[in-house]
Amino acid sequence: MGRLGEREAGAEVALRPIRRLLVANRGEIAVRVLRTAREMGIETVSVFAEDDAAALHVSAADRAEPLGPGPVIRTYLSIPAILDAARRSSADAIHPGYGFLSENAAFARAVSAAGLVWVGAPPDAIDAMGDKLRSRTRMEKAGVPVVPGSPAGIRDDASLAAEAERLGYPVLVKASAGGGGKGMSRVERANDLEAALAEGRRIAAAAFGDDAVYLEKLLDRARHVEFQVFGDGRGNVVHLGERECSVQRRHQKIVEETPSTALDADRRRKMGEAAVAAARAVGYVGAGTIEFLLDAGGRFYFLEMNTRLQVEHPITEETLSVDLVRAQIDVAAGAELPMSWRAGEPVARGHAIEMRLYAEDPVEFLPRSGTILEWIEPSGPGVRVDAGVGRGSRVGVDYDPLLAKLVVHASDRAAAVDRGRRALAEWVVLGVETNLDLLRDVLASDAFRSGDYSTDLVPSLLRKERAPVPDAAWIAAALALRGERAGRPPETADPWASAESWRP
């Protein structure tokens, strides 16, 4: 047997068609995966925790299997609960979505051991890339440039302090077992390092069960550019272009776009080659993403690899007219990557932008809960909304606060920005605080329109003043409070007295 994912010459790769797919996730990604499975004529199974019984993703499948009451560790994060649901529903494949168990190698192995098809990355690749520090070492060996940082094996404070001096402040303390922007802290000077290391270890242990930390040089005004990669079981590995993800708040992405204004053809080619080399180095199969940082000088460095489908995958789908979930299912069933993918570099058509709608307080970014009283999605040409909620949905704080993604596609970047602004202006979300106004401010900003922005963009926008309340809004609110229906004045003597909830 050759390296991971390679087959010996002449070996047959069995085609194992999938008949019934269970999606081990919730919210917008579950809805989105279920949609493709339905299009492919595959029977679908959704799973739900008790508090999700009325959720959109539940009724988006042919069958729904309950996972019981929370907490999450007993439902969407429970390997036995998910496998039990698969057994009860006679599913023959499982798609993990993103988050939850999607990058859990033990889960991947358990799915295969149960005789089901795992629509995800090989467990060894998940292991290799799950430890961020080890993956950096692996990439260096593969000749992929990495963000300058402390090597694996350097653990004690004194040695890390020496590393920090070598790298030059500011540095970032990061969790080896971490990811998704969590558990990182910025250190400006040597005096602050010891405390930051202690804090970093504490957070890492609590969040990821492993207190190992390492240092990375902090690249200021960096741009975050990632590449979609795809491998099949026959040794083919390709890249499908980049996504620019520099609009972030507290290291979480909120707006992504493709193509990236930071890449010319030459840089794209070099980064694409590095991305493919990285994926090959771990024998990758399925959909994955290599994340890079671009410094102010245009040099790129490997940041991390995500061994799953990425939240922002739709912008790649729109510009290349592909369905990545369909490809995931096909590859998992044993198919080879499409010929057009293997033939050469994909050429993006037009420009796509994704905007993420989060239920949260727009200033402190604390998650918000409530009931969505009104939900009207934007539509029209080049507008796609992947939502996990609708009118009447209850939004709690127990799950990720991502409600939906708005994806617009147009012929060029300026038209895509215009379309994004138009679509955001049409989106009605009432009842729960969201970051909708922040998204509007991002797309209206000079920095974003010009394409010359970095990870500093969102903080700079938060200093803006609030928009004044228009007269029509005051009047509409007064009408609602007066309890008026159908233009007729109310019958009661005190028109302002009623206080129940409804819409006028």
Next chain:
Amino acid sequence: MGVGGELASVKSGVRVVSGGEEREVRLAPGVAALGDRELPFREIRDGGEELVALEVAGEIFPVRVARAGDRVFVWCAGRTFEVRREIVAAARTRSSGAADAGAGLLAPMPGRVRRISIPRGERVAKGDVVLVLEAMKMEHAIRAPRDGVVTRLDHREGDLVDAGAVLAEIS
């Protein structure tokens, strides 16, 4: 324009706040007063009688509204606002209509007196919370509409009150 007559007869309005701004809004058929500005307006509703737009002073604004108790979520001009009712019950004026000698705070809805913040005989400033009424599972702050002294306080904490009951008087 002749609208002043209609509005003048509407003594009570609603005081609303949103993100640091506040307004007193009074409504009469076809005209609204925001503070001391008067604006003609027309409601545009869809087949299900849902409000979908307002024509205000000749300009059309798509709006959507959803209410939860004293909070109203408004989508207007492509932005979202949360507008809350401020409970300041209508001031009861003396029959002469001249400057008030005393202002009465009336319970805007039936409820229970949850907390008395300012005892009788104490000075208050306009906007101070005089007492808190609990109603419809929420707490409503009853505020002084003017500076003065609390000359009358008819209830104790825990008392149930009817809508319209005189809670306190500020002189």
